[in-house]
Amino acid sequence: MDSPTYLALTQDAISPDDLIARITTPGTGAVVLFTGIVRGITTHGETRQTSHLDYEAYSPMAEEKMKQICVEIRERWSAVEGIAIAQRIGQLDAGTITTVIACSAGHRDSGVFEAARYGIDRLKEIVPIWKKETGPDGASWVEGHYHPAAGE
Amino acid sequence: MDSPTYLALTQDAISPDDLIARITTPGTGAVVLFTGIVRGITTHGETRQTSHLDYEAYSPMAEEKMKQICVEIRERWSAVEGIAIAQRIGQLDAGTITTVIACSAGHRDSGVFEAARYGIDRLKEIVPIWKKETGPDGASWVEGHYHPAAGE
Amino acid sequence: MNRGRILLFATLRDYTGSRSLEMEIPAGTTVAVLTEMLIKAHPRLEKVRTSMMTAINREYARDEQVIPENAEIAFFPPVSGG
Amino acid sequence: MNRGRILLFATLRDYTGSRSLEMEIPAGTTVAVLTEMLIKAHPRLEKVRTSMMTAINREYARDEQVIPENAEIAFFPPVSGG
Numbered sequence: 001m002d003s004p005t006y007l008a009l010t011q012d013a014i015s016p017d018d019l020i021a022r023i024t025t026p027g028t029g030a031v032v033l034f035t036g037i038v039r040g041i042t043t044h045g046e047t048r049q050t051s052h053l054d055y056e057a058y059s060p061m062a063e064e065k066m067k068q069i070c071v072e073i074r075e076r077w078s079a080v081e082g083i084a085i086a087q088r089i090g091q092l093d094a095g096t097i098t099t100v101i102a103c104s105a106g107h108r109d110s111g112v113f114e115a116a117r118y119g120i121d122r123l124k125e126i127v128p129i130w131k132k133e134t135g136p137d138g139a140s141w142v143e144g145h146y147h148p149a150a151g152e
Numbered sequence: 153m154d155s156p157t158y159l160a161l162t163q164d165a166i167s168p169d170d171l172i173a174r175i176t177t178p179g180t181g182a183v184v185l186f187t188g189i190v191r192g193i194t195t196h197g198e199t200r201q202t203s204h205l206d207y208e209a210y211s212p213m214a215e216e217k218m219k220q221i222c223v224e225i226r227e228r229w230s231a232v233e234g235i236a237i238a239q240r241i242g243q244l245d246a247g248t249i250t251t252v253i254a255c256s257a258g259h260r261d262s263g264v265f266e267a268a269r270y271g272i273d274r275l276k277e278i279v280p281i282w283k284k285e286t287g288p289d290g291a292s293w294v295e296g297h298y299h300p301a302a303g304e
Numbered sequence: 305m306n307r308g309r310i311l312l313f314a315t316l317r318d319y320t321g322s323r324s325l326e327m328e329i330p331a332g333t334t335v336a337v338l339t340e341m342l343i344k345a346h347p348r349l350e351k352v353r354t355s356m357m358t359a360i361n362r363e364y365a366r367d368e369q370v371i372p373e374n375a376e377i378a379f380f381p382p383v384s385g386g
Numbered sequence: 387m388n389r390g391r392i393l394l395f396a397t398l399r400d401y402t403g404s405r406s407l408e409m410e411i412p413a414g415t416t417v418a419v420l421t422e423m424l425i426k427a428h429p430r431l432e433k434v435r436t437s438m439m440t441a442i443n444r445e446y447a448r449d450e451q452v453i454p455e456n457a458e459i460a461f462f463p464p465v466s467g468g
Contacts, residue, residue, distance in 0.1 A: 148439070
């Protein structure tokens with residue numbers, strides 16, 4: 001079984017088309033892709049507007065943690081073939097793709113949905129990336145909540 | 153809340169990038185996209201090779217049923233904003249995207265994963281499309297199994 | 305009496321050699337009866353009798369449903385898209 | 387004694403005004419002790435004391451962990467990528 005892995009921490013636009021092609025193997029019949037997008041309007045709780053987000057990363061550790069997420073996914077869903085994880089950094093305007101997690105497998109009942117969901121959950125827990133939100137009232141850092149265990 | 157719906161039954165290549173853009177609204181923070189791809193090698197059961205699939209559709213009914221799937225998704229996951237469903241027909245070689253179901257929402261915990269999963273499950277149950285598989289041993293129609301109830 | 309047009313797809317098209325057929329459909333004909341008429345006219349359909357499905361006006365139909373006049377009628381095997 | 391380089395991100399960078407700091411780190415210094423040294427040098431960090439995290443050589447570290455020589459040390463708030 002081919003097991004392509006593609007990781008990117010990039011200032012450039014992320015293309016789901018490109019990432020899907022990178023993880024499509026001769027055995028691939030299904031790809032599930034999650035993408036995060038900069039929300040212009042947030043209505044959870046109080047409604048607020050966002051003009052852009054500024055992402056920064058502790059790049060070498062972020063790349064290590066992205067690799068680790070791939071290992072964790074493969075341990076949990078052995079039928080997953082390819083995995084792509086991309087995170088864009090820099091200033092990203094509302095409507096822009098910020099991150100993509102995509103998993104390929106032979107069939108859709110192989111855990112690809114769960115694997116992609118797990119991937120984005122873990123990215124938001126352990127990959128050292130932060131974002132500052134700018135809206136009509138100025139800029140502020142978005143607070144994370146998760147505290148990884150040592151070595152997690 | 154914006155609720156874009158995009159349906160396509162097409163002979164042309166399907167672009168996930170394009171479909172994601174079509175269902176991204178000012179409130180969109182998450183998109184989950186499923187894509188089906190022509191498997192060149194199938195290892196479920198006996199291993200077999202596929203050179204291409206030929207898809208045919210009962211187009212007007214297929215378009216009605218794709219609309220119906222959107223209604224069913226919106227009834228079940230009210231937080232889903234945009235929905236795109238595309239199915240390519242004609243001769244599709246191994247490695248080619250055959251179908252895409254994508255759902256957008258404000259947040260990833262809103263049911264977008266479940267909604268996309270439901271969408272592809274329903275597409276394979278009720279949308280009148282058939283495929284014939286061609287491999288080294290010739291061509292044969294792929295057998296479906298689901299029998300929709302009257303009016304389903 | 306009503307001259308009806310029947311659309312056929314996938315294996316049913318192969319077995320009948322046609323994408324569509326015209327048949328005389330007496331008033332009051334049910335889906336079940338029309339299915340028998342079709343199999344009688346095209347005996348190769350016998351082998352897909354239990355799996356074939358019928359749509360009337362682009363909606364899955366019941367066996368006991370009466371075919372309305374000027375209906376769009378389609379017969380096909382279980383779907384396999386995606 | 388070991389002159390260590392500490393990387394700072396997000397709010398911690400704002401509060402210290404620096405992307406990285408150099409500090410004298412005595413042999414045997416633990417993460418907890420280094421954290422106190424950092425807050426003492428940059429009192430604005432007091433308000434993120436309970437939330438700040440430490441990575442040693444690109445791995446999440448324990449409070450009682452001793453900082454090895456020539457380690458890559460980073461302090462940052464809980465992550466918020468995606």
